[in-house]
Amino acid sequence: MIDEFAKHHLHGRLRRDREALLWKLDGLSEYDARRPLTATGTNLLGLVKHVATVEARYLGEVFDRPSPEPLPRWQDSDGSDLWAAEDETREQITAFYRRTWDRSDATITQLPLDTPGHVPWWPEPRPNTNLFAVMAHVLAETVRHTGHADILREGIDGRTGLRAAHEREIDEAARAAHFAKVERAARAAAPIKA
Template structure:
């Protein structure tokens, strides 16, 4: 009973975060979904492409289920899963991600939580695992990257939130006042020599 509850709950959260990640692309130009928005090149469409590959690998190779999408070998990884080439369209990447959802969902639906899996790229003694551990791992990856996308999107046009119905549009004056308050607290702490707590 608890296994089915846990599986249903984790799967529901994964579905929620998939949609949240895609929503971060809505209404943006081709340039804005593709351009590097951090010093390391992180970009919105690249995050979607990357998470699709993560799901396909973990819910595929780990359980000896071939992926419906072509995936580069891990040893050939050159960062190309983190950005979209000029030949890849937004629609292609989104559709690839959606096909991966169907494929991942089939693995989740067909296997019990204790189904054994093997992650050859994990170091010893961790390669032997199960569906429960993989669901947690993929969910944490999805949450992490959806959070990245949220920050990137806020930097582009100020839109935040988990989904369109939760979107937060903050008054620019209120936002500036709030940031000024945080800046003042940071400057004041730096002047007074406040030290970090020992870790």
């Protein structure tokens, strides 16, 4: 009973956060979806590509259920799984992510939580694991990168939140007042030396 509850709960959270990550692209220009927004080049479309690749590998390869399509390289020195090349469209990347969901959902649905898996890129003694641990890992990765996407999107146009249903009109005056209050508290706690 607890296994089914745990699987259902983790799977539901994963589904929610997948949608939230894609929602961060809604309404953006092609440039804003792709442009580097941090010193390390982090960008919204690249986060989607990375999370799709992570999910495809963990909920596919780890359980001997590899993706039927070639996966982008990942964790290379050039970070090629973290940005979209000129010839990769937003539609291709988001469609790849949605196809990955379908394959991952089948893995989650068809396998018990204690199904053994092998993660060859994890160091000893951890490469042998199970579906429960992998689901928790994929959920953590998805949540982490969706949080990154939330901050990046806020920097572009102020939009925050999990989904459109939670979105409210942005009160610029209230945001500015809150920002000023936090800034005053920071300065009071650590005065700037002249």
